[in-house]
Amino acid sequence: xxxxxxxxDFDLTEIINGVEIVSPSPFEKHQNISRNILGLILYHLRKNxxxxxxxxxLDVILKEGExxxxxxxxxxxxxxxxxxxxxxxxxxxxxxxxVSKGSYWKDTxxxxxVYERYKVPEYWxxxxxxxxxEVLTIEGDRYKLFSLAEGEGLIKSKIIEGxxxxxxxxxxx
Numbered sequence: 171x172x173x174x175x176x177x178x179d180f181d182l183t184e185i186i187n188g189v190e191i192v193s194p195s196p197f198e199k200h201q202n203i204s205r206n207i208l209g210l211i212l213y214h215l216r217k218n219x220x221x222x223x224x225x226x227x228l229d230v231i232l233k234e235g236e237x238x239x240x241x242x243x244x245x246x247x248x249x250x251x252x253x254x255x256x257x258x259x260x261x262x263x264x265x266x267x268x269v270s271k272g273s274y275w276k277d278t279x280x281x282x283x284v285y286e287r288y289k290v291p292e293y294w295x296x297x298x299x300x301x302x303x304e305v306l307t308i309e310g311d312r313y314k315l316f317s318l319a320e321g322e323g324l325i326k327s328k329i330i331e332g333x334x335x336x337x338x339x340x341x342x343x
Contacts, residue, residue: 185238186280199343200268203298204242206340207266211245214333221247221263221330222254229257230265232288239281241265243294245330264329266294282306286313292329301341 184191204225211223226242245264246254253260265285267277278295285293286308293306293313302320306313307328317326319337327333 183238184240185236186276186284188236191276197270199298200242200270202343203268203296203340206342207243207294207296207335210335210339211243211330211333214330218332219248221245222251224258230262231257231259232261232284237284237288239265239284241281242268242296245292247329261288261290263290264292264294264327265290266296268296268298271299282313286311292316292327294325296340298341301337303335303337303340 208223208225215221215223223243223245225244226240228240228244230239230241230244231237232239241262243264243266244258244262246258247263250260250263253262267273267281269277282293282295289308289311291308295304295306297303300320303318303325304315305317305325305327307316308314316328317324319325321337323337325335325337325340327335
C-alpha cells in the first residue's frame with residue numbers, strides 16, 4: 171500500500187482536456203526563476219498574510235479525470251483555502267507558468283485556454299528567453315493583459331493585493 175502512495179505522490183503527469191501528458195523535469199534556469207518568484211511572493215505574503223503560495227509539482231484538479239494541471243506556482247487567497255485538500259481541488263486565484271522551449275504551445279495556448287475556461291482570476295506567463303512576464307486577468311470570459319514587463323520594469327498583480335515585482339529580480343541568477 172505504501173508503494174502505491176509513493177508512486178501517486180511523485181506522479182508527474184498532467185491531464186489536459188482528458189489527455190495524459192508527461193513533461194520532462196525543468197532545467198536549472200527554470201528552477202532559478204521559479205525560486206525567485208516564489209521568494210518574492212513569500213516575502214510579500216509574510217507582511218500581508220492574504221493567502222498562500224505553492225510551487226510545482228502540486229496537482230490542481232479542475233475536473234476529475236479531465237483537467238489535472240501542475241502550474242509552476244499558484245496562489246490561493248485566505249477566503250478560498252477550502253480548495254486545499256490532498257491536492258488543490260478547485261480554481262486557484264493565480265497560476266504561473268514558466269515557459270520552456272518545449273512547452274511554449276502547451277503553456278501559452280493549451281493551458282491558457284483551460285485556465286481561461288475555468289476562470290482562474292490571474293495567469294502569469296513567464297518567458298525566460300525574452301526576460302518577459304505577462305500578467306493576464308480574467309474579464310468576463312476572456313483573459314486581458316493586466317501587466318507586462320520586458321527586460322525592465324515592474325510586474326503588478328491584481329489578485330495578490332499590493333504585489334509589485336521588479337522584473338530584474340525574477341530573472342536574477
